Amino acid sequence: MNEHLEHLTPQPLWRHFRTLCNTPRPSGHEAELVAILERWADGRGLAHDRDDFGNLRIRKPATAGRETAPGVILQGHLDMVAQANADHPHDFTRDPIETYVDDGWLRARHTTLGADNGLGVAAALAILEDDELVHGPLEALFTLEEETSMGGAMHLAEGWLEGDVLLNLDSEDRGEVFIGCAGGxxxxxxxxxxxxxxxxxxxxxxxxxxxxxxxxxxxxxxxxxxxxxxxxxxxxxxxxxxxxxxxxxxxxxxxxxxxxxxxxxxxxxxxxxxxxxxxxxxxxxxxxxxxxxxxxxxxxxxxxxxxxxxxxxxxxxxxxxxxxxxxxxxxxxxxxxxxxxxxxxxxxxxxxxxxxxxxxxxxxxxxxxxxxxxxxxxxxxxxxxxxxxxxxxxxxxPGWTPNPDSSLLARFRRLHRQLVGSDPAVKVIHAGLECGILAGKYPQLDMISFGPSIRGAHSPDERVELDSVSEFWRLLRGLIEDLATPEG
Structure with a gap:
């Protein structure tokens, strides 16, 4: 199902998103997807492990000569909100999400789309398989049960992650970068x-x-x-x-x-x-x-x-x-x-x-x-x-306390001007990103959150703007390469 996703660009990202759409993954039912991603990592020779809660980490060594660059953690959650119209029978534990393109936006038929946070997960997987990308050490952290309890982040193992900066890929507004969020x-x-x-x-x-x-x-x-x-x-x-x-x-x-x-x-x-x-x-x-x-x-x-x-x-x-x-x-x-x-x-x-x-x-x-x-x-x-x-x-x-002096934020703003031609809006979001919880466990991490434009999240009207996904992909690749390049 969802074969048409293979023809969208950037193709590697959408290919992985197709896997996510075809694999049921409401909160608490992520095990099948985790197993698929582990087999995928094995097929590419990528190291992977899980903490006691079941959060998945996949690692990729740095490009030769960039071993001392800051380690980058790409972070997203595997689960999705399960909402369907009352007159549409859909079993989110068994049925795939049926997607279609409508006037430049990707939608689902009568259900949530799962772009929140499937696109962030798909982008991280596409980065891991991008052999042309110059990068420092990479870790992709995929958490569980974000939509129901923040359980994956709350129970994340301490002393497990090795990176220096964290890119949370769970934001929903093109042209914006988030540096703080509400607790709840x-x-x-x-x-x-x-x-x-x-x-x-x-x-x-x-x-x-x-x-x-x-x-x-x-x-x-x-x-x-x-x-x-x-x-x-x-x-x-x-x-x-x-x-x-x-x-x-x-x-x-x-x-x-x-x-x-x-x-x-x-x-x-x-x-x-x-x-x-x-x-x-x-x-x-x-x-x-x-x-x-x-x-x-x-x-x-x-x-x-x-x-x-x-x-x-x-x-x-x-x-x-x-x-x-x-x-x-x-x-x-x-x-x-x-x-x-x-x-x-x-x-x-x-x-x-x-x-x-x-x-x-x-x-x-x-x-x-x-x-x-x-x-x-x-x-x-x-x-x-x-x-x-x-x-x-x-x-x-807990919430995520903003750090407007973040060096990671400064890099992103400079890159956004170069690639997009404008300054990103620096925002604090009234939503529960996992960054606040992660910062409590890993206070040394410098982190930001950004993503494509998603509208109607948590409802069957959920949709994502296709052009914004392409822009998100260029920014993500550019930032990882920028972080692997010595400043000065």
Whole structure:
């Protein structure tokens, strides 16, 4: 599958990306890809090893005469976000990603593309097989489970890597270079809420909110896009006027993706259904007007269910849960005063589920300040304690402190001017690059992050600009050769 990728340029990079598209690799299921890359390294005579967590390193000796040049670590993560449109059956543990070219962009059919971070991985592999490239010692570090927990970086062996500089290939904006990023943490809320049987005269309906764009919960959080959880909970609060009780709820699948769809099953008196349905139609118009020009595809529907559920939350628990969810922190909390135009602190209400009274929520907080992350976690804890829920913080990871005086950054800026004809924009990103964690384990490393233009990451709208991949490849090859050339 994806044979057409072999005809894109630069051909070696796209050939490796084809392998990644054809090999299922959602977070936690990278083993098959690791085995393929190890066999590939063996076939080229490249040394490789893994640390205790399973992170993969492939090494290539320096070009003859460049043994004393700085060692370069090329770093990316093997896993991808697994998101598909609700009407498209796709098993990310078995099915390949089907790609196509559309007006200068590469896309996937109804699923995430995996350009995040498949293109970085493919570029590192293409560098390792480039026998015309003059380079110092090379290491390619491929981490696991970045998209779910930063697990590979968090558990990376210390004292294992040998390089002097690290090129993180997980950025998504042409013409930009990143020197800092936000840290973050997952906030998990759980509760067992009281239920009661349906009353005589009650019926069941399903409420569906679909059609949103979604996106990356870090780099897209400030764009004003709809969050299906936030919007459907708002709708449910309005419908409380019709004596609804919540039976079940399902919204979002990943804490780091802005939810595109959410579904709720409700119990309500049969004589209120018609009025509730009219109110839903009015709310659809209201929400579409609010999102006009930003998120145009919202659809809000209410459908009768033929079969009655046995239980729903009792009226008191339903009201308390919806009140707490409606008051939960969401979106941009604060813009940075140190880095103008960058979000300092945000929270994504990513995954919300209710089934047979069991409630689960997972939100992802990101911040340039660890203290702000702690504060939002405490607010969640205080809010949901009021309904008897338990809150815990998981998978916390540090941010990456910017170093504007980096000699690696100076080289990249000079090279960018030579190859592209302009200065790159030096940025701090409101997303969780692995650089902050790696810097904690290897504080001596000088590092930057750059990559091609990827849009819609973490959603089925994910796409990559083909021209930007060619530019990314020229910059990567040029920087490695530049680092192998003595200064002066």
């Amino acid at each position: 943490a997952d906030i998990v809320v759980e509760a067992q809420l009281p239920t009661a049987e349906l009353c005589a005269g009650e019926v069941a309906v399903q409420l569906s909110l679909t059609g949103l764009v979604g996106g990356h919960s870090g780099i897209d959080i400030h764009r004003g896009r709809g969050n299906a959880n936030r919007l459907l909970i708002r709708v449910l609060r309005v419908l409380e006027a019709f004596d609804i009780r919540l039976v079940s709820y399902r919204g979002g699948t990943l804490r780091n993706a802005i939810p595109r769809e959410a579904f709720a099953t409700l119990a309500l008196p049969a004589d209120e259904v018609a009025a509730a349905k009219r109110r839903v139609a009015e709310l659809q118009k209201t929400l579409r007007a609010e999102l006009a020009g930003i998120d145009e595809g919202l659809a809000l529907t209410m459908t009768p269910l033929p079969a009655l559920p046995e239980q729903a939350l009792n009226a008191h628990a339903s009201r308390l849960l919806l009140a707490a969810l409606n008051a939960a922190p969401y979106g941009v909390e604060r813009m940075s005063t140190d880095v103008p135009g960058v979000v300092e602190t945000s929270n994504n209400l990513g995954v919300v589920n209710l089934e047979k009274g069991r409630f689960h929520l997972c939100a992802l907080v990101r911040s340039l300040r660890d203290s702000a992350t702690t504060d939002i976690a405490d607010r969640f804890r205080g809010l949901f304690e009021l309904i008897g829920a338990r809150t815990r913080v998981e998978h916390a990871y």
